[in-house]
Amino acid sequence: MNGVHDMGGMHGHGPIEHEKDEPVFHAPWEARMLGMRRGGTFPSGFNIDRWRHVRELIPPHLYLSRSYYDHWYMAYVATLLQSGMATREEIKSGHAASGTAKRNDAMPPDQTWKAQKTGGIFARQVETPPRFAIGQCVRARNINPSGHTRVPRYVRGKVGVVQLHHGGHILPDTNAHLQGEAPQHLYTVVFSMRELWGPEASARDEACADLWESYLEPA
Amino acid sequence: MNQHKHAHDDSADIAHHHSIHAELPSDPALRVKALESLLTEKGLVDPATIDAWVETYESKIGPRNGAKVVAKAWVDSDFKRRLLTDATKAIGELDMLGAQGQHMVVLENTPDIHNLVVCTLCSCYPLPVLGLPPVWYKSAPYRSRAVIDPRGVLKEFGLELPEHVKIRVWDSTAEVRYLVLPERPAGTEGMNEEQLAALVTRDSMIGVGKVSAR
Numbered sequence: 537m538n539g540v541h542d543m544g545g546m547h548g549h550g551p552i553e554h555e556k557d558e559p560v561f562h563a564p565w566e567a568r569m570l571g572m573r574r575g576g577t578f579p580s581g582f583n584i585d586r587w588r589h590v591r592e593l594i595p596p597h598l599y600l601s602r603s604y605y606d607h608w609y610m611a612y613v614a615t616l617l618q619s620g621m622a623t624r625e626e627i628k629s630g631h632a633a634s635g636t637a638k639r640n641d642a643m644p645p646d647q648t649w650k651a652q653k654t655g656g657i658f659a660r661q662v663e664t665p666p667r668f669a670i671g672q673c674v675r676a677r678n679i680n681p682s683g684h685t686r687v688p689r690y691v692r693g694k695v696g697v698v699q700l701h702h703g704g705h706i707l708p709d710t711n712a713h714l715q716g717e718a719p720q721h722l723y724t725v726v727f728s729m730r731e732l733w734g735p736e737a738s739a740r741d742e743a744c745a746d747l748w749e750s751y752l753e754p755a
Numbered sequence: 756m757n758q759h760k761h762a763h764d765d766s767a768d769i770a771h772h773h774s775i776h777a778e779l780p781s782d783p784a785l786r787v788k789a790l791e792s793l794l795t796e797k798g799l800v801d802p803a804t805i806d807a808w809v810e811t812y813e814s815k816i817g818p819r820n821g822a823k824v825v826a827k828a829w830v831d832s833d834f835k836r837r838l839l840t841d842a843t844k845a846i847g848e849l850d851m852l853g854a855q856g857q858h859m860v861v862l863e864n865t866p867d868i869h870n871l872v873v874c875t876l877c878s879c880y881p882l883p884v885l886g887l888p889p890v891w892y893k894s895a896p897y898r899s900r901a902v903i904d905p906r907g908v909l910k911e912f913g914l915e916l917p918e919h920v921k922i923r924v925w926d927s928t929a930e931v932r933y934l935v936l937p938e939r940p941a942g943t944e945g946m947n948e949e950q951l952a953a954l955v956t957r958d959s960m961i962g963v964g965k966v967s968a969r
Binding site: 537541542543544545546547549550551552553554555558560561562563564565567568569570571572574575576577588589590591592593594595598600602603604605606609610612613614615617618621622624626627628629630631632636638639640641642643644645646647648649651652653654655656657658659682683684686687688690700702705706708713714722724726732733737738740741742743744745746747748 | 764768772773784787788792793794803804808813815816817852853857873891897899901903905906911912921922923925930
């Protein structure tokens with residue numbers, strides 16, 4: 537979706553605030569929110585691509601004005617509501633509706649390290665040979681899906697060179713909508729700054745993005 | 756391209772549920788506390804599991820891991836070669852893979868090329884080797900400008916690179932995670948691996964800083 541989250545190339549967001557000796561969390565609630573995201577129960581089939589999509593659906597004024605872990609709060613709440621795991625009244629009150637059966641399948645504390653070490657493997661076998669070779673010129677297709685995608689706007693329609701081939705990876709565009717992993721070959725494509733930003737950009741500098749095969753066409 | 760035509764179907768539904776935020780208190784501490792109470796009552800989270808995750812990111816995982824990788828590469832040329840050709844395997848040798856860092860690529864900074872890592876779309880970051888990302892990395896100013904004005908961004912971090920150095924920005928748009936291997940500073944010839952690791956900063960492994968001999 538062409539959302540406010542797709543920020544590459546925008547102006548006007550102000551200076552970067554680099555905090556010296558930054559703490560891991562700035563308030564206890566941030567730590568609790570992180571723990572709920574990593575240790576809380578999510579609907580069946582939920583995955584990180586869906587998590588990213590729920591976050592990018594946060595209304596733009598809230599996306600830009602609320603802090604990072606507040607995004608997580610908003611995304612978890614929307615997920616609970618959409619799946620029927622909680623009601624609006626429960627979210628507002630902080631208490632379960634009377635008569636609700638308590639589940640007993642939450643992640644136990646001793647499973648966290650295992651989840652950290654073994655989670656998040658996205659490489660998958662793809663039977664078809666890669667369509668593109670390292671060194672080949674490719675164009676990022678000009679696609680504008682209203683659902684989730686990971687092809688940023690600033691590379692669409694631009695020509696680059698395949699720099700790396702990562703094998704098959706789960707396709708976020710389908711996975712985020714619980715329509716299957718549909719793995720495809722994944723490539724890193726390098727673009728010149730002039731291709732991306734025009735003749736006044738640096739002639740030397742480059743930017744790369746990781747792009748799935750269906751995002752690309754031969755150039 | 757069927758996979759690009761699908762379902763906005765559930766997108767509208769999810770967006771609708773975000774409308775609840777107008778009806779909730781503005782203080783996130785209150786809302787998050789209420790959410791933890793609710794999830795605990797429903798058996799959807801164990802508060803002790805939240806504690807365990809917090810401890811994981813506060814004390815078990817952080818940029819000291821990445822610093823060890825960098826220092827080892829500086830003193831062990833075989834390891835460096837393995838790291839640059841198959842970072843996932845080499846970092847796996849050190850048991851430093853994990854969620855948000857299972858598919859690794861290491862980018863070597865040299866006198867001619869300076870690598871800089873960003874995630875323009877969200878906050879992708881190599882957690883097992885660098886820990887949780889700093890606020891600025893997840894913020895709009897960095898995400899928006901790193902890909903269009905990397906030299907301007909680096910200047911804000913106090914790093915001015917000569918014109919002949921090529922800057923290559925890596926936008927983490929997939930599940931590949933990037934770690935920068937900074938240049939080993941001059942004046943560190945007599946140092947051992949542990950002393951070198953102590954010099955390596957988080958910022959240098961994102962590419963917004965260099966390592967100095969101190």
